Amino acid sequence: MILMAGMIGTGKTTVAELLSQALDTETFYESVGDNPILPDYYVDPKRWAFPLQIYFLxxxxxxxxxxxSHENNVLDRSLYEDLIFAELNYEAGNMTKLEFETYSDLLETMMEEVGAGNRRPDLLIYLDSDLQTALHRIKQRGRDYEQIDLHPELLHYYTTLHGKYREWIAHYNKTPVLVINSDQFDIYNEQDANELVALVKSTLEELQLATV
Incomplete structure (x- = not known):
């Protein structure tokens, strides 16, 4: 099992699909388009932060x-990075201390469940990117509730989120990690795509040898 991680706009879903095709496996997607809470959260985060975090979790x-239940797969996001968003909401005053502690305890229980025994994911691929590239991709994606032009306060949120992600990956130790600078790969370019896939394959081979 391969997990993708990285800030909004780093290309997690696109890379997950590329790897799934190259490795002949299945992609599992985060539910965003049909999320009934997310649009309301962007309008009134204090009201909807806790329900949103529980929904995502x-x-x-x-x-x-x-x-x-599948032997091999790629997830375009997982619950391992979920705490980042809860911390942001708590620090912004959108969640109470009790809500944050309740959420954190539930998250830890779930991570213990999915990481038990031989079920631990094989690799987490962290897609790094500079902030401006991520913001450009968010704009290109075109979801109204994510756009800085429509919601200027999001610039501070995205800037803080970018820093939080880099802090999180520096201390992450739940699974093996491969950090990829997504600014250096244009995966719509065949050569870049092949280089990225080769990097992931060699990392998986090294991990397999290390466990033999």
Missing amino acids: NTRFKTIRQAM
Whole structure:
């Protein structure tokens, strides 16, 4: 099992699909388009932060459990990075201390469940990117509730999120990690795409040898 991680706009879903095709396996997606809470959260984060975090946590837990029933797969996001968003909401005053502690305890229980025994994911691929590239991709994606032009306060949120992600990956130790600078790969370019796939394959081979 391969997990993708990285800030909004780093290309997680696109890379996940590339790897799934190259490795002849299945992609499991985060539920965003049909998320009934996300648009409301962007309008009133204090009201919707806690329900949103629980919604994400539940859907990501279901997805990773579903993925575990398959021998090989790629997840475009997982619950391992979920705490980043909860911390942002708590620090911004959108979640109470009790809500944050309740959420954190539930997250830890779920991570213990999916990481037990030989079910631990094989590799987490962290897609790094500079902030401006991520913001450009967010704009290209075109979801109204993510756009800085429509919601200027999001610039501070994205800037803080970018720093939080880099802090998180520096201390992450739940699974093996491969850090890829997504600014250096244009995966719509065949040569770049092949180089990225080769890097992932060689990392998986090294990990397999290390466990023999």
